[in-house]
Amino acid sequence: MTAKDFPFTEVVEQASKYIEAGHVVHQKFTCHRCGSRQTMDVPNKFFLAGKCEECGAVTDIVRRGCNYVLVAGAAKDVFAGSIQ
Numbered sequence: 283m284t285a286k287d288f289p290f291t292e293v294v295e296q297a298s299k300y301i302e303a304g305h306v307v308h309q310k311f312t313c314h315r316c317g318s319r320q321t322m323d324v325p326n327k328f329f330l331a332g333k334c335e336e337c338g339a340v341t342d343i344v345r346r347g348c349n350y351v352l353v354a355g356a357a358k359d360v361f362a363g364s365i366q
């Protein structure tokens with residue numbers, strides 16, 4: 283497994299700066315049961331727990347940490363208020 287997760291509060295703090303700057307981020311986490319990498323569908327939102335689409339297990343993201351993916355080129359859509 284090469285995916286890395288970071289402390290929840292650190293990730294949220296860092297991602298918030300991108301969001302404030304007009305970028306779009308999607309939270310990512312690793313399923314504690316099957317280890318599959320999950321990406322949240324909802325942009326700019328950080329969940330405390332996440333359900334795995336592969337095995338259905340719920341992961342405690344606050345305890346286990348997470349990461350995020352930065353969506354490039356979406357900044358102007360956010361400023362226009364049309365988050366998809």
Ligand SMILES: [Zn+2]
Pocket residue numbers: 313314315316317318334335336337338339
């Ligand atoms: Zn799973």
